[in-house]
Amino acid sequence: MGHAFAVGTGGDRRRDRLLRRGGGVSGPAAHAPTPPVVQLLRVHGRDTFGSGGRARGRLYDVSLTFEAGIHAVLGRPRDGTTALCELIAGRARPRAGRVLVAGREPWRSPVLRRRIGAYLDRPTLVEAGRVGDAVAVASELRGIDVSASIAELGLADLLGRRMASLHAYEARALELAFALAVQRPAAVVLDEPLDATELVPAEALFERLAAMARDGAAVILTSSIPSDVEGVADHVHLVDRGRVVASDGALGWPGAGERELTVWLRDATLARRLASELGQAAALLGVAWRGRDGETASVSVRAAALDEAAVAVAAAVARTGIDVIGLQPVAPTLESLHVARRKRTAQEGAR
Structure with missing residues (x-):
């Protein structure tokens, strides 16, 4: 033995905070208090992804604040990570409590939802015709010019193909491009974003997220693999069966x-x-x-x-x-x- x-x-x-990649702010100014961009106030809610109207996960009496910066929420969909993203993005309405982004409730405001970059576990592009046409239709409906984001992520070669020919990870990468194309977003919520990094290099993704955070966005990403977000997030929260059980220094991050x-x-x-x-x-x-x-x-x-x-x-x-x-x-x-x-x-x- x-x-x-x-x-x-x-x-x-153990450090209470993880260091951000991509040139994050350092020194005393980095620790100055900033007003929260996103607030969850005693929220009960569920996601809308499950089949037959059944949720994959729920949140129970969750209170959290997210200021400008990068925040990681560790857990699985059954723990409520997908529900968290949908609620912040305004795709779902809380059953109790309030979700506020820039002081307003996203589920009530289509205008506010346009200021939230969302990468969720649900396809939104039309699944017929050419990729370029589907992207153009989605860009018009969402009021987003995604061309620069697609070029930056190296996805331009997909535009000439047919939607039916795309692999799941290729379609997910295009959805990620839309989430990152929102101009001066109040918040960006990314549900398991590294699923798309078979095409998009993780380093390029994290550098883009760091730039958005420096511009004042609350960037919230979920992961079921802690090492995926190690060294990336300013704050880390652990959820378990719908409740936040530890954050930052109390996390016991190994x-x-x-x-x-x-x-x-x-x-x-x-x-x-x-x-x-x-x-x-x-x-x-x-x-x-x-x-x-x-x-x-x-x-x-x-x-x-x-x-x-x-x-x-x-x-x-x-x-x-x-x-x-x-x-x-x-x-x-x-x-x-x-x-x-x-x-x-x-x-x-x-x-």
Whole structure:
């Protein structure tokens, strides 16, 4: 069985905020309070996506505020992420409470809805004829010039094809172009936007979102994969079965201030040797090995940054001559976030 070695003096250095890519604001001005662009006030609601009138997810008594910046909401549609996006976009009406964007209720105001970029899990383009014609019709109906957005995302080659020939991810990428084409939006809501990044590079998407946030938009994106939004969002919220259960510093984010690297070795003897050697590295936050004699084993290495863990492993391997099979960064999952949250709650209750 494996044994743990406590190493390093860094302690738990989790950051309350994630750093935004694409040239976000830094310094004291970045922390100045700003009025919320989007407010949810004790909202109960459901999405409209499910078949037969059944919702995929619901929200229960949710109160949240989103100021200008990038916000990530972690969870699955059954937890209410799609419902959240539809309510903010004005595609659904809350059953109780109020949803406000720029001080107004989006479900009541078609004018306001034109100032909200929305990428939802529902196709809106006409599914017949040529792509260029369908885009032109949608642009006219929505009052949006999407040509620059399509060019920026590298989607112009799709315009000459027929709608029926598009793969699902290609149609989704066009929907994303419309969401990003709204001029000076009050809010942008994106439900699992990385679904479209098979065509649209994630880096280009995040740079565009950062620019919109700097111009004053509240950018709200959902994801069921925490690593997709790591290093992107200014604020992170975790939802579970329709309720917000943790935000920012209370999230217990395993990766915001602590990263883990798994090192694979041929047997437990080598794992023990490597773990013992790494136990002397002051830069590491923790080391543990797992495995049995005669079987493939692993060493888990925790550090404040992934490159610190990799450098420590490389130095230990060079000193010992141990043969490493492979290295694998450990990405946080929704399940690991919930486990970390429950542990923190239990620790606070025991004090």
